Amino acid sequence: MEALVLNGTKKLDVQDVKEPSLANDEVLIHTAYAGICGTDHALYAGLPGSADAVPPIVLGHENSGVIAKVGAAVTDFKVGDRVTVDPNIYCGKCRYCRTGRPELCDHLSAVGVTRDGGFEDYFTAPTEVVYHVPDNVSLKAAAVTEPISCAVHGVKLLKLTPYQKALVIGDGFMGQIFVQLLQAYGVHQVDLAGRSAEKLQNNKDNFGATRTFKMPEEKIPADYDVVIEAVGLPETQEQAIEATVKGAQVLMFGVGKPNQHFSMNTYEVFQKQLTVQGSFINPNAFEDSLALLAADKLDVLSLISHELDFNTVEDYLTGKLGTVSKAIVKVSEEA
Ligand SMILES: NC(=O)c1ccc[n+]([C@@H]2O[C@H](COP(=O)([O-])OP(=O)(O)OC[C@H]3O[C@@H](n4cnc5c(N)ncnc54)[C@H](O)[C@@H]3O)[C@@H](O)[C@H]2O)c1
Ligand SMILES: [Zn+2]
Ligand SMILES: [Zn+2]
Known part of the structure; x- marks a missing residue:
């Protein structure tokens, strides 16, 4: 064989x-x-x-x-x-x-x-x-x-409920799975930030995304109860923290390089009482x-x-x- x-x-x-x-x-x-x-x-x-x-x-x-x-x-x-x-x-x-x-x-x-x-x-x-x-x-x-199960594991590590507004950063395969999955888990609004205008539009037309952000041109507002980072770059990890409202949960799903760091305003983590959650397999x-x-x-x-x-x-x-x-x-x- x-x-x-x-x-x-x-x-x-x-x-x-x-x-x-x-x-x-x-x-x-x-x-x-x-x-x-x-x-x-x-x-x-x-x-x-x-x-x-x-x-x-x-x-x-x-x-x-x-x-x-x-x-x-x-x-x-x-x-x-x-x-x-x-x-x-x-x-x-x-x-x-x-x-x-x-x-x-x-x-x-x-x-x-x-x-x-x-x-x-x-x-x-x-x-x-x-x-x-x-x-x-x-x-x-x-x-x-x-791969769907990796996203399901990530979602199960969060506390999700319908009132939340969620943002997915990353319009790759995993990001687009998350757009659909968060809705299946009851979140009422899911937005998507990515680099492909075509994929962003498709997620609006076919997968229920409400609002999209074309990166890097558009600015993401600090508006989200749940943010899924599904790129793995320091800049998108920073954006994920900055896109939050008080009490938000950030899922760091993207895989960075082994020695990679990103900078985070720790006062923001304190004052907003953020949860930053990793997710493995x-x-x-x-x-x-x-x-x-x-x-x-x-x-x-x-x-x-x-x-x-x-x-x-x-x-x-x-x-x-x-x-x-x-x-x-x-x-x-x-x-
Ligand atoms: N935690 C886990 O268990 C687990 C499992 C599977 C995949 N992953 C990780 O999740 C990430 C996404 O996986 P994937 O298969 O979709 O990868 P992918 O490479 O297909 O997708 C990444 C997407 O991010 C987009 N992107 C790049 N820069 C951006 C920016 N500034 N803003 C918004 N979007 C941007 C790219 O255009 C691309 O579409 C990867 O880092 C992957 O390693 C983690
Ligand atoms: Zn795999
Ligand atoms: Zn063991």
């Missing part, structure tokens, strides 16, 4: 590999689709994702497919089931796992990061991280359950994400701009494809 193997820093090869062997509590998944995100950019460049990837390794932590085999001890899944995998596997034993914060696990491993993921025809996962895809959700949409969020997809509360298909194959992944990672909103690899025909 075919796999796209990361053999070293910036070294990706399409290779013929052996079908993986299956442990008793695992399923073998015939991959349908695998999404690509900033984590894959980092791993390709030799930087850590949620954990370190040690080559040779098959990436593909965002994925969907159909079960081809089940291990001897598996009872909840059968051959032919349509599934998606939460990539993160927690140890269950460290002080973070034992205090209800598994995402902070000291021994995190992950499908598509520390063990082979969806950039191959067949991959394995332990059933504890495998989820059935609802019948009315396509395997293409299900392949982005993981996607614990306990897959059920919510799949329910939102099944209930048609999230349009993800129109946000997927590029469908790639194993041979074009490197073109994307090296920037040859130009502006990419969201890329997904079609690994096999959708079942």
Whole structure:
């Protein structure tokens, strides 16, 4: 079978590999689709994702497919089931796992990061991280359950209620997911700041955004109870703090560089009683994400701009494809 193997820093090869062997509590998944995100950019460049990837390794932590085999001890899944995998596997034993914060696990491993993921025809996962895809959700949409779940985790770390006015900074894939998600969680007004006039208009026309700000030309007023920073630059992190009203919550979702800082008026944090909240990966969020997809509360298909194959992944990672909103690899025909 075919796999796209990361053999070293910036070294990706399409290779013929052996079908993986299956442990008793695992399923073998015939991959349908695998999404690509900033984590894959980092791993390709030799930087850590949620954990370190040690080559040779098959990436593909965002994925969907159909079960081809089940291990001897598996009872909840059968051959032919349509599934998606939460990539993160927690140890269950460290002080973070034992205090209800598994995402902070000291021994995190992950499908598509520390063990082979969806950039191959067949991959394995332990059933504890495998989820059935609802019948009315396509395997293409299900392949982005993981990034949706990161946004769901962020939203669950906030206290949301309908009266709030929210601002999302960043009109990438994640920012546009947040626009829809905040409304699904009951927030009555969601505004969006971004760089693409076309995406801003589309979010007004189709995703329920009320007001948009074209950056960097337009100024954001200090008007928001909830601000989601989904860019990861110091300037947008500063803007996120400055856009708040008293009692506001700021979710720092964007990933900055490891040594990056931004400046913040700490008097403002005191006087406005701000909450500045970080957000890391996607614990306990897959059920919510799949329910939102099944209930048609999230349009993800129109946000997927590029469908790639194993041979074009490197073109994307090296920037040859130009502006990419969201890329997904079609690994096999959708079942
Ligand atoms: N916390 C988590 O668990 C988690 C999970 C997934 C992604 N992320 C991070 O979230 C961020 C967004 O992810 P993405 O996939 O949408 O990335 P992306 O690169 O597709 O989107 C970033 C967007 O920000 C826009 N932008 C740039 N400068 C801006 C500015 N000054 N004002 C407003 N918008 C601006 C860009 O035009 C782009 O559309 C990234 O930093 C990513 O690493 C975090
Ligand atoms: Zn991802
Ligand atoms: Zn742990």
